Amino acid sequence: xxxxxxxxxxxxxxxxxxxxxxxxxxxxxxxxxxxxxxxxxxxxxxxxxxxxxxxxxxxxxxxxxxxxxxxxxxxxxxxxxxxxxxxxxxxxxxxxxxxxxxxxxxxxxxxxxxxxxxxxxxxxxxxxxxxxxxxxxxxxxxxxxxxxxxxxxxxxxxxxxxxxxxxxxxxxxxxxxxxxxxxxxxxxxxxxxxxxxxxxxxxxxxxxxxxxxxxxxxxxxxxxxxxxxxxxxxxxxxxxxxxxxxxxxxxxxxxxxxxxxxxxxxxxxxxxxxxxxxxxxxxxxxxxxxxxxxxxxxxxxxxxxxxxxxxxxxxxxxxxxxxxxxxxxxxxxxxxxxxxxxxxxxxxxxxxxxxxxxxxxxxxxxxxxxxxxxxxxxxxxxxxxxxxxxxxxxxxxxxxxxxxxxxxxxxxxxxxxxxxxxxxxx
Ligand SMILES: Cc1cc2nc3c(=O)[nH]c(=O)nc-3n(C[C@H](O)[C@H](O)[C@H](O)COP(=O)(O)OP(=O)(O)OC[C@H]3O[C@@H](n4cnc5c(N)ncnc54)[C@H](O)[C@@H]3O)c2cc1C
Numbered sequence: 001x002x003x004x005x006x007x008x009x010x011x012x013x014x015x016x017x018x019x020x021x022x023x024x025x026x027x028x029x030x031x032x033x034x035x036x037x038x039x040x041x042x043x044x045x046x047x048x049x050x051x052x053x054x055x056x057x058x059x060x061x062x063x064x065x066x067x068x069x070x071x072x073x074x075x076x077x078x079x080x081x082x083x084x085x086x087x088x089x090x091x092x093x094x095x096x097x098x099x100x101x102x103x104x105x106x107x108x109x110x111x112x113x114x115x116x117x118x119x120x121x122x123x124x125x126x127x128x129x130x131x132x133x134x135x136x137x138x139x140x141x142x143x144x145x146x147x148x149x150x151x152x153x154x155x156x157x158x159x160x161x162x163x164x165x166x167x168x169x170x171x172x173x174x175x176x177x178x179x180x181x182x183x184x185x186x187x188x189x190x191x192x193x194x195x196x197x198x199x200x201x202x203x204x205x206x207x208x209x210x211x212x213x214x215x216x217x218x219x220x221x222x223x224x225x226x227x228x229x230x231x232x233x234x235x236x237x238x239x240x241x242x243x244x245x246x247x248x249x250x251x252x253x254x255x256x257x258x259x260x261x262x263x264x265x266x267x268x269x270x271x272x273x274x275x276x277x278x279x280x281x282x283x284x285x286x287x288x289x290x291x292x293x294x295x296x297x298x299x300x301x302x303x304x305x306x307x308x309x310x311x312x313x314x315x316x317x318x319x320x321x322x323x324x325x326x327x328x329x330x331x332x333x334x335x336x337x338x339x340x341x342x343x344x345x346x347x348x349x350x351x352x353x354x355x356x357x358x359x360x361x362x363x364x365x366x367x368x369x370x371x372x373x374x375x376x377x378x379x380x381x382x383x384x385x386x387x388x389x390x391x392x393x394x395x396x397x398x399x400x401x402x403x404x405x406x407x408x409x410x411x412x413x414x415x416x417x418x419x420x421x422x423x424x425x426x
Contacts, residue, residue, distance in 0.1 A: 007093040010035060011416045012187035014085055015361075017045020018402055019394020019409040020193030021067045026413035027191075028076040032420065035185060036077055039084040041104060042145040043068065045195050049128060051225040051233075053402055054274050055301055061144045063402070068146045081147065086182060088190065092389025092419050095187045103178035105152035105162075110173040112140060112148045119168030122161045124153040129223045132238070133230035138165045138174075143228055152176075188420035189389040191412045192372060192380050196358035196395040199261055204254045206323040207354055208332070213238035215324060215332050215352045217253075218271050225278045235282050237350050239330070244351035245283050248334045249275060250321055251292040253354035263377055265357030265399040269296050272355050273308045280313065288314045289347070291321050291334065301401075319345075324352055358399050382415075389419045 009032055013024045016038035024036040036043075047053065047060045071077050086100040106116075116138035126135035128142045137156040140148070150173075156162045157176060166174040198219045201209035209215050214237050216224070227233040235244045249272035254260035272290055279286040295316070297305035308314050321336035331348040338345060360378040372390040373381050380392035393412035394405035 006186075007420075008095070008186040008188040009033060009420050010185070010187045011189050011191065011413075011420060012095070012097055012185065013037065013191045013193055015039075015045070015193035015195055015394070015396065016043040016079070016081075017193060017195045017394060017405075018047045018063065018067075019195065019396070019405040019412075020045070020191070021064070021071070022406045022409035023191045023193055023393055023413045023416070024077055025067055025070045025074070026410050027417055028074045029070070030413070030417050032076065032417060034077045035187065036071075036079045037083040037085065037099060038079070038081045039102075040141070041081055041149070041151045042141040042147065043071075043079070043081070044144075044146070046219075047402060048142065048144070049130075049219065049222060051222045051229075051278065052274070054270050055304055057274065057277065064146075065144070071146075079147075092422075093188045095190060095389065097185050097187055097190070099183055099185055101181045103154070103180065104149070105154075105157065105174060105176055105178050106138075106150045107173050107175050107178075108149070109171045110149040110169075111171055112150060113171075114140070114150075115168045115170065116150055116152070116165045116174060119164045120156070120161050122156060124155055128228075129230050130217075130220050132220055132223055137161060189391070189416035191409075191416050192390065192392045192396050193394045193409065193412075194361045194380070194396045196399075197361055199254045199356040199359045201253065201354050201356050204260060204354070204356075207250065207253060207321075208324045208326060209354060212326045212330075212332050214244075214350065215354065218268065218275065218353055218355045221275050221278075221353045225275070235279055235351075242350065243283060244279070245286045246349050247276075247279055247286065247288050247351045247353065248332075248347070248349045249288065249290045249353045249355060250324070250334070251290065251295075251355045252320060253356045255355075255357035256293065261357045261359060261377070263357075263399065264296060266296065266298065267399065267401050268355040268357060270301050270304060270401070272353065273297070273305060273314075275353060276308055276311075276314045280311065286313060289317055289334075289349075290314065291317050291319050291336070293318075293320050358395055360396060382412075389416070391415050391419075 011027045028034045082102045087098040117136040122137040123134035125131035137153040223229040276288040318339045327333045332352045335346045382391040391412040393408040
C-alpha cells in the first residue's frame with residue numbers, strides 16, 4: 001500500500017539488538033538516512049548479556065563494538081534509546097510513525113564519571129543480570145554500554161535519594177523532570193528487529209523454578225559465568241556460594257511442548273553445550289549431565305557438539321525429565337526415565353540449568369499496519385509483495401542464532417532500500 005504525499009527515503013529500524021544494529025548500519029552505508037529506535041538504555045540487545053558466543057566463544061563486545069564504531073562514524077544514523085513505537089500510519093514511502101520515549105533522567109552531558117552512583121546507597125535489581133544482583137539506583141547499564149551514559153531507576157524519582165543523585169552531578173546531566181514524550185517521524189520503510197525474551201520458567205511448574213535458587217535458566221547461566229555477573233564469573237551455587245561442579249542441563253524446558261512453546265528455539269542445545277564448556281574450563285573435575293530429547297546442532301555447529309560429546313565428563317542423557325524436586329538434602333533432584341536404558345533416575349545436583357526457549361517480544365497491536373503479520377507464535381512475517389515497506393529480521397522473525405540474525409538483517413536492509421527507492425520512483 002503506497003499512498004500520496006511526500007515520500008521519505010528514511011528507513012526506520014525498531015530494536016537495536018545485533019539484528020537491528022546490522023540492518024541500520026547496512027542501510028546507512030548504502031546511503032540512506034536511518035533512525036534506530038531502542039526501548040532500553042543501551043544498544044546490543046540480548047547478545048550484550050551473553051558471556052561468550054558460539055561458535056568461537058568470542059566475547060560479545062567483539063562483534064558489537066565494531067558495529068558501534070560503524071554507527072559512530074556514520075552521520076546518517078540517528079540513534080534513539082529509551083524509545084519505541086506507539087503507532088504507525090501510512091504505507092510504503094510514506095509512513096508516519098509515532099515514537100514514544102521513556103525518561104532516562106540523564107541527558108547527553110553525562111560523562112559516565114559515576115559520581116551519581118556514589119551519592120546513593122539505594123539499590124535496585126540489576127536488569128542486565130536478570131535481577132540476580134543489585135545495582136545502585138543511578139547506574140551504567142553495563143561496562144560496555146553504548147551510549148556510555150547513566151540511567152536513574154524510576155523507583156527513586158520523587159524521593160530525597162533522587163535529589164542526592166542530582167546534587168552529586170557537577171555536569172548538570174541529571175534531569176529529574178524528564179517525562180514520557182511522543183512525537184512523529186516520517187519513514188519510507190520500517191524494519192522490525194524487536195527480538196526475543198526468555199520463556200518464563202515459572203510457567204513450567206514441574207521444574208520447580210523459584211523453589212530453589214539452585215535451579216536457574218540458561219540466560220541466568222550466561223550472567224553467572226560473566227565477570228560482571230552476580231558472582232564475578234564464578235560458577236557457584238546461588239544458595240550457598242559453593243562451587244557448582246555437578247550440574248544438570250535440561251533441554252527443551254518448555255520448548256517443543258504444546259503447553260508452552262510448541263516450536264524449537266534452535267539455539268538451546270548449543271547454548272547448553274557452551275555452558276558445559278564454561279564449567280569444564282573452570283573446574284577440572286566438573287561433571288555435567290545434559291538431558292535431551294534429541295540434539296539439534298545445526299550446520300557448522302556440529303563440530304562444537306562433537307567436541308563436547310568426546311568429553312568423558314559431559315554426559316548426554318536421552319530423556320526429558322518428568323520433574324525436578326528440592327530434596328531433603330536441600331539440593332535440586334532431577335527425576336525421570338532414561339529413554340535408552342529405561343532406568344528410572346532421581347539424581348541430586350549442585351545446579352540445574354533450564355534451557356528455556358526464545359519467545360518473540362510482544363509486538364501485538366504495534367505491528368498491525370498492512371505489510372506485517374504475526375505467525376501463530378508471535379514472530380513477525382513480512383509480506384513479500386511489491387507494495388510493501390515493512391520487514392522483519394533477527395529473532396523477531398523466528399528463532400535464529402547471531403550469524404543467522406545478521407544475515408536476515410542484511411537481507412531486510414536490502415529489501416528496505418529497494419522499497420524506498422521504488423517508492424521514490426513510484
Ligand atoms: C541462553 C542463550 C544463549 C545464546 N547463545 C548464543 C551464542 O552463543 N551464539 C549465537 O549465535 N546465538 C546465541 N543465542 C541467540 C542470540 O541471543 C540471538 O540470536 C540474538 O539475541 C538475536 O538478536 P536480535 O537482535 O534478533 O534480538 P535481541 O537480542 O532480542 O534484540 C532486540 C532488541 O530490540 C529491542 N526492542 C524490543 N522491542 C522493541 C520496541 N518495541 N521498540 C524498540 N526496541 C525494542 C530490545 O530491547 C532489544 O534490544 C543465545 C540465546 C540464548 C537464549
